Every structure is written in structure tokens, then in C-alpha cells.
Amino acid sequence: MTASSIAEKEGLSPDLLASIDMGSNSFHMVVARLVHGEIRTVEKMGEKVQLGDGLDEHNNLTEEAQQRGLDCLRRFAQRLQGTPPEGVQIVGTNALRVARNAQEFIDKAEDVLGYPVEVIAGREEARLIYLGVSHTLSDDEGRRLVIDIGGGSTEFIIGERFEPQELNSMHMGCVSFRNLYFPDGKITRKLMDRAVLHAEQELQSIWRRYRKVGWQSAVGSSGSIKAISNILASLKLTDGTITRAAMDELRIRLVDMGNVEKLSELGVREDRQSIFPAGFAILYAAFRALDIQEMAFADGALREGLLYDIVGRIQHEDVRERTIAALQERYHVDQAHGAAVEQTALAAWEQTANQWGLFTPADEDLLRWACRLHEIGLTISHSQYHKHGAYLLHYSDLPGFTQQFQRDLATLVRGHRRKFSPSVFEGTDPEEKARLRYLCVLLRLAVVIQHSRNLEPAPEFILKAEENKLTITFPEGWLDERPLTLADLKNEQDYLARQDFTLDINAE
Template structure:
């Protein structure tokens, strides 16, 4: 059980989705374990449109985003950090200067900003949509068209079974196929063909699994549903016949400016044909009969993800357990290492500034997974394990958290070098180095693999010095452990950390 287990649940929860086209914020109140939405805010920031030829966010795009976040920040004032989640999606996944922008965003908001992988975005979207629909049995297909990516999920009730995020969105397709504002047959056909090609990888497995109902989320699909209704093509329900009729009418209009005549908002007109082309390609490629619109998306999924952690239904715990099973880890040994590391952590967490819930979770999960690389090879297994954790799709985890987890596993044995923390934000390196020291010591103290309880040990830390005081009798019975500790002093010393061991019997 983590430190969050006994925490008082916050009354208000908030989530911010920094999408490639729009930024959205939702604030909800937690009442008897249920979420009640209090406020929704959204702004067209078009972060994805601010990517230059080198895939760097322009200063103008960053300023638009920061101004929007400044307005959001006023609503978040006073809320505890655990009650707020802020995530970035495709535009920040591809932006080469994302880390610099995130630092500015965090300064404006006062809360951490995380970048989530495409499949994690898909999982959260499904979570948000499924909570806005009736709890029906049977599989459902959910499609969410964003500014830079489109997510496709097949799930049942609240659990996703298939997740995919494809690199196509209404902003990127607008820039490529409808940048001049015209809607010609050739432009539409090219956009639909491109989207169909992207869908080839999931077409057969998705159609084989099948679904009983199809649901669309996001502004692009909501706009298509609205136009179908305004043109009296349908009651807002989407089907292939109606979509093909709308395609014909869009081409007859010939320009995005005429979309105002069918009720499309000015700020959505330029991206409407691009979103429509992606949706029509999905209908044709996946053989969708009919689709309805659901008013739930990534931001709602983030809220329910926070709620799950509060109610001790953390999807990340399930992910860690699944990894332990899949890679045949020695779970008893992992637990012994975890208990030893936590016994040390409780004594030094405050003095070493690693006392947050996130620090404890990171430490626990790194201990449980430190031998995951053995499934590939014993030689250099700490490096294999780091690679698996860095690049696997891990439901519930952000890209930054996966990178931190990978760093602790990479650094749990052998030399502790600066390369272990490569790619980590400089302000987090010292914190991760200290957590890594605790993992290393816990592994070392459980070297015998006999699942011992944590040894009698007193730990004190200050700055870059760690003092360990052992029961002399315990150490005298374990000469190999003494030798390991002596080696560890040398390893840590090269990283500027002084390890002092007390309790050893004097040498003869």
C-alpha cells in the first residue's frame, strides 16, 4: 500500500487536456464517490499548427498556449497537486522543444505537466466515453479525432481491449490537404485515401474482433453530427450513406467559408473537411454501420483516472502486476527488495527531499520490476529492463514516469554513471539519483534471495551523505554483504555520494 492509501480524498478534481487543436479543462466535485461536473472550459489554441518545419513549437504558438493556461490556472488555485492532472498529446509528443515549453507551462500553472503516449491517450479517452454512456453489455468501438492523432478503441464496459493511436488529425490533414480553404473532389479524395492507408494496420484485427455499437467523441465528430442534422440528412446519427451524401455536399460548397451556412463555428471551419475525411475513411475501412456522438473525452478520462487512484483502483498497479506475470519475475524477491527499500526511504525521505507519494510509488515499482530484463538475457539485464520499461505501452503511465522508472532499473546495479539519467530533466536528476541509491542498497541487502525481512538498520541522510548503522551481529554473519557494501561505497563515491557504514567488526 502506498502513502496515498490513507490520504483524505480531495473535494474538487480537475483535468487539463493540452490537445494539438484545443486545450480543455474540466473541474468536478467528488460527492459520495461520484463525479459531478462543475465547470468546463475550452479554447482553440492550435498548438499543432504551431510546429515549424523542424518540428519545434514556434514562440507565437507557445504564447497562445501559455495565455490559455494562465486563464485555466486561476480556476485551479488552491487545489492539491494530487487532485489535478495536466497532459499533453500529439503536438507535444512530436515537438523537439517540448521540454522547454513544459517548463514554462508548469511555471504558469503551478502543477506538473505530463506527456502521454498515443495508446495511453486512447485508454483515457475510452475511460471518459464509457463513463458517459449506459453500462451496456457488449463491445463498443470508440473513435476520437484530435488535432494531430486519431484514437481507435474497442472495449467492453469500462475496460479497453484494443487500443491504437494513428498519426493523423484534423490540424495536420488541414495543413496538408485543405490549407487553401478550398474543398475540391481531388483534395477530399486524397485526404480520404491517406487516412485509409493509415487504417490498414488495424483494419483486419478490428473488424475481426467486432463491436455492437460505435461511438464518436471530440469536436470534429460532434461537428459532423451537427451538420448532418442541420442539413436534414439525418437526426445527427452518422451512417455510411449519410456520410457519402455529406461528402457530395461539401464538394458542392467548394470552400470552408460556406460551412457557416450549415452551422459550423468560425474557429472550426478550416479543420472541418479534414476531420470529416478521416471519419469517412474510418467508416469505409472498418465497415461501420452507424455511429452516435458521446460527450466524453480525454479530460473526463483523466478525472476518472484520478478517482480510480483515490479509490485504490489504480490501473498502474494492474500494469505492474501484468508485467511481473508476463516476464515471469520472482515476485517474492521483488517484494523483499521493495520492503527493504521502503524501510530505508521512510528514514531518509524528508532529509533527502524524496517524500512525495510519486517518489514512493516510483521506488516501489522499480523494486518490483528491477529484474525484468532477465527475460531477454542475464548479461546487461539492467539495460534490457530499462529499454522494456522506457518503450513499452504501459497503461496508466506517462512518458516521463516511464523514463524515470527505466532510469531506476537501469541504475540498480553495476556502475552508477551520468548516462543512467540521460534524457531526464536536470532538476529531477538529483531526486532520481537518491531514489536509485535506495534501490541499489535494497537489492544488495537482499542479495542472498532468501526473502528476509528488512535488516535492523538506522539510516540518516544529509546532502550527499548517507549513513547506515547496522547491528554488528547481523553484519558479522554476512561477510559477502560487507564486501558488497564496500564496493558500493566506491560506486556511489564516483557520483559524489558518500556512503558511511557503521556496525562492522574491526578487521584483524
């Protein structure tokens, strides 16, 4: 069952949606309703948390930074109450990507919010930003360049209408650049030149390709670009449009001011003053490296992209399904066999979900997609192909997937055959290990039953699930006609027994 079918079945209201973007600089929340297929914002909240500023020399989030984040989330949590789980997405970005103790903070955040928190990769962040921006703009033809400057990373996307074509997340942001070049608030020509040069160096890896692809319009999102747009308008340099000439003039004025405290004279809010020169330097470098002449500002951002991503899943337009299909095509996966394994595994899941606590839509999705991709590693080599497949899934950019979901998917593929050892679950959250172990057992069982690859429907087996035991009963005579399958099942008994898991095989 999908999230939407569960909502329909249980009478939940999938029209109430909420997203939280835990950025390196600010945390944002949007609550909205889905009315006749359109998102209507009910409430927006945002706070400067500067989580990325709380990374110590070992890349651990300090207690103070974690507390700032948790205090903000407590205020958000009250507004989330009553929102169906399938209507909520909460994600962390660059600060939580690099923090060594990110899981510690995530566990605390989940306790506060009562909903799961996921960390997304840079390219996935870029995809969602483009989704949010493109839905707030007119549906014009032609490619557009979208730039979003965050606290720890900056995303560059080229796309057309609602489809991104180029996605990149660069490891530079207004908080990290502030700490490097403007830590004491001074703005000098030398410091500005160094910051701009650093950003241009980061852009060396993409500027040629981006210029070659080209675009008809450029759009900026995020607080830094909004602040620049507002200042240009207040100085009457432009009407709010960001132009190359206006950026040159603003650069001169910033250096002349000499200190971030004087930015109040330009109307910059106090909580943004310290990071404004850093955000300006990154955007100025982008204008130069990508030869941008003019840029508009759009209100849409990551948080809006998350809402539209939820709507896509509810309306059966899940980008993750497209990602899985693309992987099957790219790596020449036997899709018919994958479908047979999936059908068998889901028949097993339906009989064991309640006993093993695997009844969420995420459990079903994880099992389904692992079935479809369990042989992806064959494109590299038959030997140890389960390990090759796990590597591909762990380290590939998979649109629509969070980092944790990718790791879980890789874990199931890694553990679908051969030794069922503890190494399969290394690095897994202890609280998730039992869940993944059960899903892995169901996948292994389905692979064994479909080992003959004759694409016949799975037999009407009966499963009885206990804590560390699974009893499977086959129709009378079915195993007698398939001695190789019986031998495979007995081998599977041995593999599972080494991990204190019992598989009993019966025939009616």
C-alpha cells in the same frame, strides 16, 4: 503512502478534481467534485489553441504557438487554485509528443499552472479516451468501437463496459490533415479523395484485426465528430446519428461548396471551419475501412477519462498497479524477491525522504515499482540485464503511465546495479536528476541488502542522509554473520564514490 492516504492524513479534500487536456487543436479543462463516488462537473472550459499548427519545419513549437498555449493556461490556472495536487492531472498529447522543444513549453506551463504537466503516449491517450467515453454511456453489454479525432492523432479503441481490448493511436488529425490537404480553405473532389485515401492507408495496419474482433455499437467523441453530428441533424439527414448514407451525402455537399468559408451556412463555427473538411475526411475513411454503418456521439473524452483515472487512484483501483502486476507475470519476475527489495527500500525511503526531498507520493510509487521490476531484464539475458530491463520499460506501452514516469522508471532500473555512471541519467531533466539519483541509491542499497535472496526481513538499520552522503548503521553482529553482504556493501561504496557519493557503513 498513496495520494489518498496523504489527503486523509493532512486533511486535504480529495473530492475536488480537475483535469486539463492540452491537445494539438484545443485545450480543455474540467473541474468536478467527487460526491458519494460519483463525478459531478462544476465547470468546463475549452479554447482553440492549435498548438499543433505551431510546429515549424524542424518540429519545434514556435514562440507564437507557445504564447497561445500559455495565455490559455493562465486563464485555466485561476480556476485550479486550491485544488489538492493529488486531484489534478494535466497532460499533453500529440503536439507535445512530436515537438523537439516540448520540455521548454512544459517548464513554462508548470510555472503558470503550479502543477506538474505530463506527456502521454498515444495508446495511453486512447485508454483514457475510452475511460471517459464509457463512463458517459449506459453500462450495456457488448463491445463498442470508439473513435476520437484530435488535432494531431486519431484514436481507435474497441472495448467492453469499462475495459479496452484494442487500443491504437494513428498519426493523423484534423490540424495535420488540414495543413496537408486544405491549407487555403479550398475543398475539391481531388483534395478530398487524397485526404480520404491517406487516412485509409493509415488504417491498413488495423482494419483487418478490428473487423475480426468486431463490435455491437460505434461511438465518436471529440469536436470534429460532434460538428459532423450537428450538421447532419441541421440538414435533417439524420437525427444526429452519423450514418454511412448521410456521410456520402455530406461529402457531396462539401465538395459542391468548394470553400470552408461557406461552412457557416451549415452552422459550423468559425473557429472550426478550417479543420472541418480534414476531420470529415478522417471519419469518412474510418467508415469505409472499418465498414461502419452507424455511429452515435458521446460527450465523454480524454479530459473526463483523466478525472475517472484520478478517482481510480483515490479509491485504490490504480490501473498502474495492474500494469506492474501484468509485467511481473509476462516477464516471469521473481515477485517474492521483488517484494523483499521493496520492503527494504521503503524502510530506507522513510528515513531519508525529508532530508532528500523525496516525500511526494510519486517518489514512493516510483521506488516501489522499480523494486518490483528491477529484474525484468532477466527474461532477455542475465548479462547486462539492468540495461535490458530499462529498454523494456522505456519502450513498452504501459497503461496508466505517462512518458516521463516511464523514463524515470527505466532510469532507476538501469541504475540499480553495476556502474553508477553519468550515462544512467542521460536525457534526464536537470531539475529531476538529483531526485532520481537519490532514489537510485536507495534502490541499489535495498538490492545489496537482499542479495542473498533468502527473503528474510530487512534488519532494523538506521540511516542518516546528507547531501551527497549516506550513513547506514546495522544492528550489532548482523554484518559479522553476513560477510558476503559486507563485501557487497564495500563494492557499493566504490561504485558510489566514483560519482562523489559517500556511503559509510557502521555496526552498533
